[in-house]
Amino acid sequence: MRLVFLGAPGAGKGTQAAKVVDEFGLVHVATGDLLRAEVAAKSELGVKARAFMDAGRLVPDDLVVSMLTARVAEDDCKSGFLLDGFPRTLPQAEELDRALVDHPVTRSLFFEVSDEQIVGRITGRRTCSECGAAYHVSAHPPKVEGVCDRCGKALIQRQDDREELVKERLAIFRDQTSAVVRYYKDKNMVTTIDADRSVEAISVEVHEILRGLA
Template structure:
């Protein structure tokens, strides 16, 4: 059974590759960010203390590692994960990884894929990204521009640049990623389950690398 974690910097193509992996390998895609958003919307179906988690989020506080781990363990214990899953957004730190590994050896990850993308490429990808606030279509100034500059092809709405795609925010996100998440690379390399993927290749070339690793 494939139990995979995908690690990539913001703008590294993780979402695109996760969708393709889910389709090709039949993996359940577990994105902790999606779970937390479901909790806020009142759509979460698990047994966690939802009000406690909402409280942390409402106060802008980091959710404690143990709460995040408990949430992930509950999710991967559900029947749809019996044939394999892909974790996206977890673990974020070495501390989370060690705590998860200590719970049950049978639940440990079989593969960790690290999409390696240079910082300057990340900045170029994110700074050129514009979004339609109505239909959420995403454009890029260089690689996928709208037919009319600044206007959505789908519904004619003026495009906006999300706060997440502004330079100051991007640089903060990259700094946090490099400080908290990059140490995971050494941790999983030492565990001999890490594979580095050239995330600067085309979408399909990146996926071809991933397929080679997971099909071996």
């Protein structure tokens, strides 16, 4: 099975991916992790990507595509993989299809979630400034507001998780990814999942879909 999970940042696709990869024997390929690994390994692509990241710019399509297509061509991906966070743009989707011409994507799952849900999920995140423990003001609050249960230090909100920035990222995402979703829809390759529901409810549906494909 070769899967693509699509959805806005905060839609919960990474959480769902982690729940199914072992069961279905898939390699979980998350773009962000792969990018960080390449940069850390100082590979040729990693060094190039680093220059863009250091300049505060997005890593260009062709670089991201080269990394992803090289990764899915590795032996461990032969039994199947799950792409999480890729393709993000229409050119990336087209390039991926060219790279996978002999083993095309089996299905893409689109985790559709309302802006209000995403803004709530992301802006409510808090992290311990000392030990890194993660909380959420409503879904997983600490016993004492603003204080870490584990070590008693102050909880902070990541700069990136502020409402204005979340809304900005969402607007960019909608712009780019709606084209990717349309692309897969035209090929009858996308299943849309209502991701405004609980993690458990979504997980049940994802399992059903994947069992139908396996």
